[in-house]
Amino acid sequence: MDYIDPHIHMVSRTTDDYETLARMGCVAMSEPAFWAGFDRGSVESFRDYFRQLTEFEPKRAAQFGIKHYTWLCINAKEAENVSLSREVIAMIPEFLEASNVLGIGEIGLNKNTKNESTIFLEHVDLAARFNQQILIHTPHLEDKYQGTKMILDMLVSDARIERSRVLVDHVEEHTIQEVLDRGFWAGMTLYPITKCTPARAADMIERFGTERLMANSAGDWGPSKPTAIPDLIMELKRRGHSRELIRKVVYENPCEFFSQSKNFKAPIAPS
Amino acid sequence: MSQDPKPPARSAEKVLSEEFFIARSKILDLAATLDRLERADGSLEALHQLKLLEQGMEILLDDQSDKAKRVQLLMSRPYDPDWRKNYGLH
Numbered sequence: 001m002d003y004i005d006p007h008i009h010m011v012s013r014t015t016d017d018y019e020t021l022a023r024m025g026c027v028a029m030s031e032p033a034f035w036a037g038f039d040r041g042s043v044e045s046f047r048d049y050f051r052q053l054t055e056f057e058p059k060r061a062a063q064f065g066i067k068h069y070t071w072l073c074i075n076a077k078e079a080e081n082v083s084l085s086r087e088v089i090a091m092i093p094e095f096l097e098a099s100n101v102l103g104i105g106e107i108g109l110n111k112n113t114k115n116e117s118t119i120f121l122e123h124v125d126l127a128a129r130f131n132q133q134i135l136i137h138t139p140h141l142e143d144k145y146q147g148t149k150m151i152l153d154m155l156v157s158d159a160r161i162e163r164s165r166v167l168v169d170h171v172e173e174h175t176i177q178e179v180l181d182r183g184f185w186a187g188m189t190l191y192p193i194t195k196c197t198p199a200r201a202a203d204m205i206e207r208f209g210t211e212r213l214m215a216n217s218a219g220d221w222g223p224s225k226p227t228a229i230p231d232l233i234m235e236l237k238r239r240g241h242s243r244e245l246i247r248k249v250v251y252e253n254p255c256e257f258f259s260q261s262k263n264f265k266a267p268i269a270p271s
Numbered sequence: 272m273s274q275d276p277k278p279p280a281r282s283a284e285k286v287l288s289e290e291f292f293i294a295r296s297k298i299l300d301l302a303a304t305l306d307r308l309e310r311a312d313g314s315l316e317a318l319h320q321l322k323l324l325e326q327g328m329e330i331l332l333d334d335q336s337d338k339a340k341r342v343q344l345l346m347s348r349p350y351d352p353d354w355r356k357n358y359g360l361h
């Protein structure tokens with residue numbers, strides 16, 4: 001089945017992974033800017049990274065017929081460095097006209113600190129000023145509940161932000177309801193150990209429905225599985241869900257959400 | 272356009288028969304982890320993480336629903352609605 005992975009960090013994957021994803025039905029993906037596994041020393045490091053995301057990765061993906069989109073920001077972990085973050089935020093507009101940029105992301109919180117919150121608010125302001133969509137990273141483990149609520153507080157306090165243009169990722173059983181009830185899109189990250197399994201994601205689809213809900217693999221530097229969405233498709237099929245329902249979650253919903261960015265073009269995929 | 276997210280026919284018996292061996296193996300993993308802890312040196316009494324695991328296991332056995340969410344909340348730091356004021360962020 002054709003699908004879109006709305007959150008996958010391909011800079012950390014091999015070219016073989018692109019080939020495997022293409023064989024499994026991945027037709028498009030979006031890659032939010034994130035932590036590199038180490039803290040970067042200067043704004044120039046981020047400029048090079050944004051070139052990688054806007055120039056190199058789309059070409060690597062295109063070799064396998066996959067359309068590559070991206071989101072730009074300084075991630076929550078490095079946002080602890082406020083002065084570096086402000087330099088990066090000031091530089092981002094240089095890249096907003098690149099043809100594969102969908103918006104600002106993945107912005108969010110990591111340890112829910114004051115500095116992270118300050119930089120989150122400045123990213124939200126950047127998105128509002130440039131009419132960009134937003135992709136949100138919510139914290140992991142014991143910080144997720146508190147951090148997700150703090151993020152929602154900050155988003156709803158800015159009247160310029162349209163909730164239907166914000167995707168809140170890494171939702172789990174204790175955060176999904178509030179994200180959806182407040183009118184945002186929600187993404188479930190299928191990740192071994194620290195996040196959500198395909199079975200639990202299928203449970204959330206059964207409980208909360210398919211409106212404004214997507215699934216992603218994250219596929220990053222940590223232990224993660226870039227082919228996690230096909231695993232979810234298998235789980236939903238095993239439970240007897242219809243092809244239409246599965247396609248809505250893994251293909252139509254990402255298309256509908258991304259279509260609010262002027263750069264997104266729906267991949268041609270037979271239903 | 273909202274679709275019915277429920278699968279056509281998956282009775283409690285079917286769910287149980289499909290999930291039984293998975294759940295069984297998870298209980299065994301947990302049991303073996305607790306055995307491993309017991310064999311290790313040192314006292315476990317004051318360990319906060321162990322308390323959390325025990326409280327989590329109590330949720331599994333009580334008669335309330337929403338177990339996954341309640342385990343998640345048990346393992347979460349609390350949210351303070353006044354956080355923004357406390358941080359001096361307006």
Ligand SMILES: [Zn+2]
Nearest residue numbers: 032034106218
């Ligand atoms: Zn990510």
